Amino acid sequence: IRSLYLLQAWDKLGEKISILGPWGGESGQAWALGPFHDTPFRLLKITVWYGNAVDGLQFQYELGGDGVIIDSPLYGKNMGTSAEIPLVDDELTVIRVGPGVGPDIIAALTFFTNNGLFYGPYLRERGKKLKVELNGSIAGFFGHASNHVYGLGIYMKPK
Template identity: 30%
Template sequence: SHEAGFNKIGPWGGNGGIEYVMETVPHHLESITIYSSVVVDSLEFSYSEVNGDNHTSGPWGSASSESSQTIRLGSHDFLREVSGTVGPFNSMPNVITSLKFFTRRGITYGPFGKGGGTPFKVDPLEYSSNIVGFFGRAEQCLETFGIYIRKF
């Protein structure tokens, strides 16, 4: 029951772990926190609805790695591109081995995780579209990653 202009891209990765989806329709992505070591261990993000209510999703995966970084987008910046890699880790055939984020203001964050495996990329979105949230699967680490896009 998503409204018009709300689309999913992906997912990339494996099919293990627990499935996570967004329960409310996001309007603006506020921040992303990534825990990473060899791979992307965990993803957490906060977003606001049209009415201004704030929500946090996650952490999806294991938020215990020593390295975490929070990307704060602020009200005038948006994610316009994401890239990453998918590959094996421990006994899992496919997990998210790295993620990199690009904002409309030209700032690059990442890569988070050491990478390796098959690359994937969400091409730069047209100006009227923004990345507003994520979906995926996770348990010990982030196994699957996809994005929600909103067209304004």
């Protein structure tokens, strides 16, 4: 897993955002989903597809706070087993990322919420894993994907 990067930025609403990652590699196409809108953004659900690696991620979010629900594009492929992570009443506060056979693929993911729930691990965690405990909540994700999710990073809203 590559080194942890931490950058500070601001979303279009003027709120401070921390950018952490990416972990994994840079193969495939770059993508980003997060707080880049002129209206509030809230994650509602994550769908993870996994087999021998994390094959795909898709997100459902509310934009604008007025009930407009949007499904993101699928990042990667919808192969293998799928699992849904409901976030309607929870915020993600911790993520654990596990490397694959090589350093350039995400092979395991676990998500933890502010209400003490956890989802995963999706796949077997092997080797050195990285657990990121946040002083805030996850506001979005970015990464690289094509046939699998090769790299993953997070946008965090500090408390």
